Amino acid sequence: MSSSSVLIQFLNGLAGASSLFMVAAGLSLIFGVTRVVNFAHGSLYMLGMYLAVWLAERVGFWAAVPLAAVAVGVIGALAEISVLRRIYKAPELLQLLATFALLLLIKDFALWAWGPEDMLGPRAPGFTGAVEIAGGAFPQYDLLLIILGPVVLGFLYLVLKKTRWGILVRAATEDREMAGALGVNQRWLFTGVFALGALLAGLGGALQIPREPASLNIDLSVISDAFVVVVIGGLGSIPGAFLAALLIAEAKAFCIGLGYSQATLVIEFVIMAAVLVVRPWGLLGRMPVLARPGTAEPPFARPSLRLRWTLAIVAAALALLPVVSGGYTLVLLTDMLIFALFAASLHFIMGPGGMYSFGHAAYFGLGAYAAGMLVLREKFPMELALALAPFAAGFAALVFGWFCVRLSGVYSAMLTLAFAQIAWSAVFQWDALTGGSNGMVGVWPAPWLSSKPAYYFLTLLVCASGIIFLWRMIYSPFGHALRAARDSPLRAEASGIDVRATQWEAFAIAGLAAGVAGALYAFSKGSISPEALGIQRSVDGLVMVMLGGIQTLSGPVWGAALFTWLQDAAARNVDYWRAATGIVILALVLVLPRGVGSLLQARQ
Amino acid sequence: MLELRRLNAGYGRAQVLFDFELALGAGEVVALLGRNGAGKSTALKTVMGLLQAVSGEVRFENKSIKNLPSYQIARHGLGYVPEERRIFADLTIAENLEVGRRPPRDGAPHWTPEKLFDLFPNLGRMQARRGGHMSGGEQQMLAIARTLMGNPSAILLDEPFEGLAPLIVESVAATIRELKREGLSVLLCEQNLRYARLVADRVCIIEKGRLCHAGSMSELDTNPSLLQRYLSV
Amino acid sequence: MNMLAVKGLSKSFGGVRAVERVNFSVAAGELLAMIGPNGAGKTTCFNLINGQLRPDAGEIYFEDRKIQGLPPRERCRLGLGRTFQVAATFGSMTASENVAVARLSRERKLGSLFTSFRGSSGKETRALLAQVGMESQADRPCAELAYGDLKRIEFALALAARPRLLLMDEPTAGMASAERGELMRLVADIARRENIAVLFTEHDMDVVFRHADRVIVLADGELIAQGTPAEVRADAQVRRVYLGEEAAHA
Structure with a gap:
C-alpha cells in the first residue's frame, strides 16, 4: 500500500466516522441522563435517511437534511413522552424491550411508507466532484463529512457547556438524585435529551444519503456499530464516542483498503475485545453506578403435580397426534416444538440466569448453518450432522458469552445484540461457505426420517428431552448456583460460588440448546437462509418468553406455542407482522409486565 | 415550619426510623444529635423525598410533603445539603450554582451568585474551578451556596462540619448563624x-431510629448522663 | 493463635485515604468489635479482608497464610465467612434452599447439572436453621421474610460454609432494638460454642459493650485505640472522636 493510498484510506475512515459518531453520541447522551439504552437508535438513523431522501425530492438536498434531522428529533420526543416516560422506574429489561418494540414499529413504518426497495438519495449539490489528494481522487462530499463530525462535537460541547439546559443535563448525568433535590424537574430534561439524541441520529442518517441508499436493514447494522462504539468509548461519554468512532471507522477503512472487506466484522470484534479486557467500562467510560439494588425476583416454585400431569398429558397427546392428523398440522406442530425448545433455552439464561440476551437467534442460526454445512459440504450423514451441529452453536456461545458475563445489565444486552448482528453479517457476506443471501438448499433429513410423521416424532423426542433437561438443570445444584448468582452476586461470591464461571456455563448451555433447535429447524425446512439468525428471530424468542412470563417454568413453552400459532395464522393475513409484534411487546411491557402466565398465577 | 410525626422509614425492608418525631420552628436552628447509624441521615433523606416513608407524616409550612418527588419538595422551599455534599464534580462552581437556581420565592431571602460570593468570598475567587478540584471545606461551602440558590425558607444540613479543619468549621458555623439572621430555619x-x-438553639437526640430527647442546648449541659447514654461510647 | 492478622493495611480512593496503615489481629474464638464514626474506613477494611477490594499496601494473614490477591470465593473456601450490612440472601429461594446452596458450595457439589438438588431437607440444613431459630420458617421464600429473619438466614448461610472467622458488617442494622440484642446473643453463643472468631462493626454501643471481648476504634482510616471495652470506653481520644469534646465531666 503506497503512502498516498494510506492517506486516502485514512480520510475514508474519517468520513465514515462522522455519522457513526453522531449516532453513538446521541445514544450515549440519552443513556447518560435517562439510564435507558435506546435499541431503536439505529432506527432513528434509518428514519433520518428515508426522510432525507423523500424530502430531497421535494425541497432539495440542503433543506432536506436539517428538516429530516428535526423531524426525527420530534419523533424521538413523542416516543419518549408516549412510551419511555412510563417506564423509567421499571426494571431494566422492560426498558430495553420497550425500545426494542420501537425498533420494530419504525421498521414497519418505513416499509409501509417507502416500500421494501432501497432508496437512492441525490448527490449533494455543490459537492458532487472530487478533489485530488496525494495523487488520488477523493470525493468533496466526504471532505465535508470529515469536517462535520468535529463541528457537531463542538456544537454539542457548546450546548452542554454554555446553556442552562446543558448544565442541567450534565448535572443530571452525574447525579440525578441530587439534581432533583435541588428542584430540577427531570421530566422535561429527559424529553429534551431524548429529542436531541434522536436529532443527532437523524442527522447522521440524513448526511449519509449521498453515500449509500436508504434501506430497511440499515437500522440493525447501525445500532450494532453504535453499540460497539459506545462500549469501546464508554457509555455516557461523548468524547469517548468520538474517539471510538474514529478508531472503528479507521480500522474498517484500512481493512477495505487492504482488500479484506470480510475482516471488517472481525476487526470490530477484536478491538472491542482488547478494550474490554484492559478497560471494562470503555476508553473514557466510568464504572457504572448501580442504578438500583437487585430487585427481588419472585420465588421459583417447583413444578406442581398439576403441571406435571398437564405436561404428561400434552406430551401423550402430541405423541398420538399423527394417528388422527396429518400434513399441515404436523408441520405447524413441528415448528411449535422447535420454538418451544428455543424459547426454553432463552428462558434458561434470562429467567434463572438473569442475563439479557437480545441476540439468541445467533445460536439457533449457527446450529442450523452448521447442520447444513456438515451435510452439504462435508457429506456427513444427517444423524451425525444433527448431533454435531449444536456444538458449533455452543462454541459460539462460549466465545460470545465470555464477553457478556464480564459486563453487567445493559452493557451485556448491547453486546448480545452486537454479536448476533456480527454473526448475521458473517453468514450474509460469506457467500462461498454459506450461500450468502440465498442461503442453502437441499438440507434434507435421512430417508427414514423424511416422512412428515417420522420427522415430527424425532422433533418431539429431541425437543421434549431438551426441554426436560433444561428444566431439570434449573432445579439441579447448578441451577441453584445460577439463581444464587442472579439473586445476589455478592452473597454468592462470599459463599464460594464463582459467579462469572457459573453464568458463562449457563450461557454456553443455552447456546447449545438453541443450536439443537436450529439444527432440527434446518432439516425440517430443507433449506436455510440468513433469517434463521436474523434479529427478527431473536425478537420472536423474546416475545415468546415474555408472553409466557420470565419467572415461570413452563410459561415460555406455552408462549412459544401460542406465538408460533399466532404468527402462522397472522402472517397470511397481516402485512406488517413486525409492527404487530412491536405493539404486542409494548402492550406486554406497559400493561402486563409479568407475562400472560402471571394472569393464570394470580387466579390460582 | 417542619414537622415529622410518627415517621417510619428505611431502605427497602430494613427499617431505620421507628415512629420518629421532630419539629423545627421558624427561624430556629435545631441540631439532630446521634451516633452514626442512629438514623439521622435517613430522617433527612425521607423528609427530602429521597427515601419513601412507610407511614407517618411530614409537614412543611402546613402542607403535607410526604413522599412527593424531591424536586417538588425543593420547590416548596426546603433546601438539602447532603452529607457527602454531592458536588457535581465535572461542573464548575458557577455551573454548580446554576443547577440550584430557582425563581425568587415570597417570604424567603432571595440569593444571587453575587450575594453568595459575598458570603463565601473563597468561592467568588475561583468561579471557574471544577467541583472535583476543591478542598472539602470549599465543597461544603459550595454545597450550601448551591442549595441557597433555590431561595429556600428552611434548609437541612447533614453533618456540615464533617472532615473540615477547625478554622473552616468556624467559618461554616458563622455562615449558619448568618443564615439564621436572614430568617432561615436550619435543621442539622x-x-x-x-x-x-x-x-x-435546640437539640433533639435520636437513637436507634427513635427520638429520645428534645430540649434546649443548655438543658443538655446540666444533664451529662444524657450525653453519656446517647452520644458517647 | 491468630485467626486473622492485618499488617500495615492501606487503601485510598482517588487520593483520599480510606484506610491508613492499620494493624490488628483476631484470635480464634474471639469477638472483636470495630467501631468508629462515619467514614472511618470500617466497611473498606471489611472489603479488603474479604477480598472485594485490593489493598494498596499491607498484608492480610488468615491462619498465618497470606491471602491478599485471592477472590472472595477462595477466601470463603479457606474458612472466611461474611455477612453484609444490608442482609444479602437469595430472594427467589426458600430459607432452607438458601442454606443448602451455601452448604453444597462448601462441599463443591454445586456444579452438578443433572442430579437433583437435595440439600434443602438435609439434616445439616435443618440443624443450621434450628441454630438460628428459623426452623419453623424453613420452607418460606426469603422474599417474604421479615428483615430481622433475613439477617438470621444470612447468618445461617455464613455458618453453612463452616467458617473459622466471620466478618459481620453491622449485624444488627435495620432491626428494632429488641431484635438486636437477641441476634447478637445468638451470634456470641454460637461463636463461643464453635470457637469461631468474629470481627464485627456496630453502631449500637449496647451491643458492642455487652458482647465484644475486645474493641478496636478507627477514625479517619487510622486505628486510634484498642483494648477491652472498659479500656476503650475510658480512652480520651475515643471520647473525643465520638463526642467531639472532652467529656471529662461526664
Whole structure:
C-alpha cells in the first residue's frame, strides 16, 4: 500500500466516522441522563435517511437534511413522552424491550411508507466532484463529512457547556438524585435529551444519503456499530464516542483498503475485545453506578403435580397426534416444538440466569448453518450432522458469552445484540461457505426420517428431552448456583460460588440448546437462509418468553406455542407482522409486565 | 415550619426510623444529635423525598410533603445539603450554582451568585474551578451556596462540619448563624456535640431510629448522663 | 493463635485515604468489635479482608497464610465467612434452599447439572436453621421474610460454609432494638460454642459493650485505640472522636 493510498484510506475512515459518531453520541447522551439504552437508535438513523431522501425530492438536498434531522428529533420526543416516560422506574429489561418494540414499529413504518426497495438519495449539490489528494481522487462530499463530525462535537460541547439546559443535563448525568433535590424537574430534561439524541441520529442518517441508499436493514447494522462504539468509548461519554468512532471507522477503512472487506466484522470484534479486557467500562467510560439494588425476583416454585400431569398429558397427546392428523398440522406442530425448545433455552439464561440476551437467534442460526454445512459440504450423514451441529452453536456461545458475563445489565444486552448482528453479517457476506443471501438448499433429513410423521416424532423426542433437561438443570445444584448468582452476586461470591464461571456455563448451555433447535429447524425446512439468525428471530424468542412470563417454568413453552400459532395464522393475513409484534411487546411491557402466565398465577 | 410525626422509614425492608418525631420552628436552628447509624441521615433523606416513608407524616409550612418527588419538595422551599455534599464534580462552581437556581420565592431571602460570593468570598475567587478540584471545606461551602440558590425558607444540613479543619468549621458555623439572621430555619444532623454547640438553639437526640430527647442546648449541659447514654461510647 | 492478622493495611480512593496503615489481629474464638464514626474506613477494611477490594499496601494473614490477591470465593473456601450490612440472601429461594446452596458450595457439589438438588431437607440444613431459630420458617421464600429473619438466614448461610472467622458488617442494622440484642446473643453463643472468631462493626454501643471481648476504634482510616471495652470506653481520644469534646465531666 503506497503512502498516498494510506492517506486516502485514512480520510475514508474519517468520513465514515462522522455519522457513526453522531449516532453513538446521541445514544450515549440519552443513556447518560435517562439510564435507558435506546435499541431503536439505529432506527432513528434509518428514519433520518428515508426522510432525507423523500424530502430531497421535494425541497432539495440542503433543506432536506436539517428538516429530516428535526423531524426525527420530534419523533424521538413523542416516543419518549408516549412510551419511555412510563417506564423509567421499571426494571431494566422492560426498558430495553420497550425500545426494542420501537425498533420494530419504525421498521414497519418505513416499509409501509417507502416500500421494501432501497432508496437512492441525490448527490449533494455543490459537492458532487472530487478533489485530488496525494495523487488520488477523493470525493468533496466526504471532505465535508470529515469536517462535520468535529463541528457537531463542538456544537454539542457548546450546548452542554454554555446553556442552562446543558448544565442541567450534565448535572443530571452525574447525579440525578441530587439534581432533583435541588428542584430540577427531570421530566422535561429527559424529553429534551431524548429529542436531541434522536436529532443527532437523524442527522447522521440524513448526511449519509449521498453515500449509500436508504434501506430497511440499515437500522440493525447501525445500532450494532453504535453499540460497539459506545462500549469501546464508554457509555455516557461523548468524547469517548468520538474517539471510538474514529478508531472503528479507521480500522474498517484500512481493512477495505487492504482488500479484506470480510475482516471488517472481525476487526470490530477484536478491538472491542482488547478494550474490554484492559478497560471494562470503555476508553473514557466510568464504572457504572448501580442504578438500583437487585430487585427481588419472585420465588421459583417447583413444578406442581398439576403441571406435571398437564405436561404428561400434552406430551401423550402430541405423541398420538399423527394417528388422527396429518400434513399441515404436523408441520405447524413441528415448528411449535422447535420454538418451544428455543424459547426454553432463552428462558434458561434470562429467567434463572438473569442475563439479557437480545441476540439468541445467533445460536439457533449457527446450529442450523452448521447442520447444513456438515451435510452439504462435508457429506456427513444427517444423524451425525444433527448431533454435531449444536456444538458449533455452543462454541459460539462460549466465545460470545465470555464477553457478556464480564459486563453487567445493559452493557451485556448491547453486546448480545452486537454479536448476533456480527454473526448475521458473517453468514450474509460469506457467500462461498454459506450461500450468502440465498442461503442453502437441499438440507434434507435421512430417508427414514423424511416422512412428515417420522420427522415430527424425532422433533418431539429431541425437543421434549431438551426441554426436560433444561428444566431439570434449573432445579439441579447448578441451577441453584445460577439463581444464587442472579439473586445476589455478592452473597454468592462470599459463599464460594464463582459467579462469572457459573453464568458463562449457563450461557454456553443455552447456546447449545438453541443450536439443537436450529439444527432440527434446518432439516425440517430443507433449506436455510440468513433469517434463521436474523434479529427478527431473536425478537420472536423474546416475545415468546415474555408472553409466557420470565419467572415461570413452563410459561415460555406455552408462549412459544401460542406465538408460533399466532404468527402462522397472522402472517397470511397481516402485512406488517413486525409492527404487530412491536405493539404486542409494548402492550406486554406497559400493561402486563409479568407475562400472560402471571394472569393464570394470580387466579390460582 | 417542619414537622415529622410518627415517621417510619428505611431502605427497602430494613427499617431505620421507628415512629420518629421532630419539629423545627421558624427561624430556629435545631441540631439532630446521634451516633452514626442512629438514623439521622435517613430522617433527612425521607423528609427530602429521597427515601419513601412507610407511614407517618411530614409537614412543611402546613402542607403535607410526604413522599412527593424531591424536586417538588425543593420547590416548596426546603433546601438539602447532603452529607457527602454531592458536588457535581465535572461542573464548575458557577455551573454548580446554576443547577440550584430557582425563581425568587415570597417570604424567603432571595440569593444571587453575587450575594453568595459575598458570603463565601473563597468561592467568588475561583468561579471557574471544577467541583472535583476543591478542598472539602470549599465543597461544603459550595454545597450550601448551591442549595441557597433555590431561595429556600428552611434548609437541612447533614453533618456540615464533617472532615473540615477547625478554622473552616468556624467559618461554616458563622455562615449558619448568618443564615439564621436572614430568617432561615436550619435543621442539622450532627454526631459531634461541640459542633452542635456552635450553632444550635435546640437539640433533639435520636437513637436507634427513635427520638429520645428534645430540649434546649443548655438543658443538655446540666444533664451529662444524657450525653453519656446517647452520644458517647 | 491468630485467626486473622492485618499488617500495615492501606487503601485510598482517588487520593483520599480510606484506610491508613492499620494493624490488628483476631484470635480464634474471639469477638472483636470495630467501631468508629462515619467514614472511618470500617466497611473498606471489611472489603479488603474479604477480598472485594485490593489493598494498596499491607498484608492480610488468615491462619498465618497470606491471602491478599485471592477472590472472595477462595477466601470463603479457606474458612472466611461474611455477612453484609444490608442482609444479602437469595430472594427467589426458600430459607432452607438458601442454606443448602451455601452448604453444597462448601462441599463443591454445586456444579452438578443433572442430579437433583437435595440439600434443602438435609439434616445439616435443618440443624443450621434450628441454630438460628428459623426452623419453623424453613420452607418460606426469603422474599417474604421479615428483615430481622433475613439477617438470621444470612447468618445461617455464613455458618453453612463452616467458617473459622466471620466478618459481620453491622449485624444488627435495620432491626428494632429488641431484635438486636437477641441476634447478637445468638451470634456470641454460637461463636463461643464453635470457637469461631468474629470481627464485627456496630453502631449500637449496647451491643458492642455487652458482647465484644475486645474493641478496636478507627477514625479517619487510622486505628486510634484498642483494648477491652472498659479500656476503650475510658480512652480520651475515643471520647473525643465520638463526642467531639472532652467529656471529662461526664
